[in-house]
Each structure stands twice: as C-alpha cells, then as structure tokens.
Amino acid sequence: MLKLTRKVEYALIALRHMQAMKPGKLTSAKEIAEAYGLPQQLLAKTLQQMARDRIIEAVQGPSGGYRILSNLDKISLKDFFEKLEGPLGIMDCYFDSDCVQIGACNIRVPIQRINENMRNMFSKMSLREVTQ
Amino acid sequence: MLKLTRKVEYALIALRHMQAMKPGKLTSAKEIAEAYGLPQQLLAKTLQQMARDRIIEAVQGPSGGYRILSNLDKISLKDFFEKLEGPLGIMDCYFDSDCVQIGACNIRVPIQRINENMRNMFSKMSLREVTQ
DNA sequence: TTAAATACGATAAAAATAGTCGTATTTATT
C-alpha cells in the first residue's frame, strides 16, 4: 500500500549511479543493470523515458549511454513521480471522473485533502535529496 | 502509484456513514453497501477487520450491525492504514529484508528518508479529519 | 423455529505490474 513501482525504483537507482560519476561521463543501461542486478530491458525503457522527459540525456551508438541533463535540485519528487507514472494521488477520483459513485460518494472531499498533503509533501522534496 | 486500496476506501466510506448517524445507532453492511453501491461481502470483511481492531463495534444477530467504538480523534491515519494494510512505506525494503539487492542497492537510505516523511505526515492526520 | 445479521476461510476473477522478445535505428571503430 502506497508503494512505488519498480520503474521509479530503477530510475532512482540509475540516477544515483549517474550522479556518483564524473560529470559528463556516460553510463549504459547494461552497466547499471549488471551493477545492481536489474532487468536490463526494463531499466532501459525507464532510462529512455527519462531521456524523453529531459531528465537525462541519451547518446546513441557504441560507447553511447546516458548522463544526467537536468539540475536535480530543480526537479521535485512530485514532478519526477508524475513524469514517470502520471498524476500523483491517493485515489483515482482525484483526476478520474468516471467513478460510478458520482453523487453517492461521501469521502471525495476528505480524500482530496489527503491528496493535497501528499502532493505538497513531494513538492517540497527535490530529486537531488534522494539521489545524493 | 501511491494508491489507497479499495479496502481502505470502503472503510472510510463506512466510517463516514456511521459518523453521520445518531450516536449508538447501528448500521448493517447491507445498508452501507446499498447506499454507496459497494460489494457487500467485501465491505463486510473490511468492517469485520475494523471490529477486530476495535475501531468499530459489531453486534450480531438480526437487527445487528456496526457502530463506531473508538474516538476517531485519537487514531492517526498512519495507524488506521497500518491496521488495515500493514506497514506503511513507499517500498518494501523498509520492512522486508529479503531484497536481493542487499549490498548493491544504493537508494535504501534515501528511500527510508521518504518513508519517514510519509509516516510522519500520516501520523499528524487523525481519522476524524477524514470522516467528519 | 426462523430469519437476518455477523464471521471467515477458500477460491475465482480482474487488473495492474513486471519482464521479455523482436526489430529498427544510430554511430564509433575497424
């Protein structure tokens, strides 16, 4: 309950790994996968997604790989989570509107209050705090 | 991602329903299920669990049902979630130790920092804040 | 005695997550 997905987990591991290296130096998906025993293909997809989101930069070809692109201080955990996994909320009704409950539901307002607290909390934490 | 389960959702709906009634009055699982269009048996199990946890009280026999037992001000959301779903944490490594990573993992410490923040946040919110 | 309610283990169904496969593209190296 209230769990992160592997995708996010692998992303954090990879970022932390990249951050520990000399600036500008590239790391490949294979290298990270072997270092931490992660499924390479799945990790690669996660890295590709982060590249699309401009968090990291991808370099193709042999001796290619990935390196950190953004300033991780400026990315909140909330934004990071949402880039990888979509809207952050304790319950779907926060952004879905196809809930069958409609009028009957009696917890929508309190749930949104919890959501706000969560989003607020993750807004205040930067990605660097986690990766450094 | 970072979602509540239905069990918790149903529990909150039920609590809120009971709280809106005259003190001491009983409500049945059937009544709540019909009012909010929830699966009765699953809701019943959730109510039974809350009864075991002494959050609500169960009365058997016809004209039986459930009613609030605890002072909801004194139950934190953290305790409530953990009673229903077990330890609250963004990742299993917080309480599991059978993670294959063992030494290799490089995000255990930062993850635990996030966990602490989450637990702290939910410790500060009472169940009543959500149900009132 | 009956019926309406809780209690709960076992199982089934559905959904979400995790992982793999195959193939295309890019590009440094030879």
Added chain:
DNA sequence: AATAAATACGACTATTTTTATCGTATTTAA
C-alpha cells in the same frame, strides 16, 4: 563499407496483487 555495441520502442507474456465471490458457520431478535 562492414561490424558491433549501444539506444528506441511496440507488442506480447508472465507474474503478482487486488478485488470480488462462494459457501458455510455462528449469533440472536422476533
């Protein structure tokens, strides 16, 4: 120019988790 090592990514499969149902027992008011 050919090769090989890397990223890119859609489609698919497997696994796990969540959600829901079934069946039966127990309690107790009427």
